[in-house]
Amino acid sequence: QVQLVESGGGVVQPGMSLRLSCAASGFSFSNYAIHWVRQAPGKGLEWVAVISYDGSNKYYADSVKGRFTISRDNSKNTLYLQMNSLRPEDTAVYYCAREWQQRHYFDHWGQGTLVTVSS
Amino acid sequence: QSALTQPASVSGSPGQSITISCTGTSSDVGGYNYVSWYQQYPGKAPKFMIYEVSNRPSGVSNRFSGSKSGNTASLTISGLQAEDEADYFCSSYTSNNTLVFGGGTKLTVL
Secondary structure, eight states: OOEEEEOOEEOOOOTOOEEEEEEEEESSSGSSSSEEEEEESSEEEEEEEEETSSSEEEEEEEETTTTTTEEEEETTEEEEEESSSSOOGEEEEEEEEEOOOOOOEEEEEEOOOOEEOOO | OOOOOOOOOOETTTOEEEEEEEEOOOOOOGOOOSSEEEEEEEOOOOEEEEEETBBBOOTTTTTTTEEEETTTTEEOSSOOOOOOEEHHHHHHHHEOEEEEEEEEEEEOOO
């Protein structure tokens, strides 16, 4: 069955960096665009970034543009999110989510990994 | 990239119907039929309930339906059940090749 498992979250100080991973299994990873979506504690969902199936296209939310980089390694069935210059407002659970057939909705989500930015 | 507008909360009694609105602009909701809806229980990952405005994936109850008029999409839940109590989020594709979510609506079943 389709599985997405995030890892790499933790507590970091403002200004520091962190890299999240999302390990995929149960489907042909290289055929799907994958997104990062985050949710601050007690808040709503916020779309973060997307990468196309082959990594050639990447788009970001204005709130993370220039600080976060999305990438993927199709040989390892893994998605990444490199987060630099972290701010307290980046504190959230970060989910990876599969986009179904370029139809701009998420049919599978991971369980999320918590990132806390605090001094 | 302003969030889509949803009511913060709605409520209804078992058996009743409720509707959650999701208002955007012509650059997102109004410009594309790529509105989706997600249900989220506390501490859990979201689950998709409606895609492309009004399509329901297999396994989702037919009590859930979606529609759109202009820049506003809607999710209707009929025959409310206690298990429907959750947070609901809408999402839309945008003209910037990005996605945007609504702020979320907490549904309380009285």
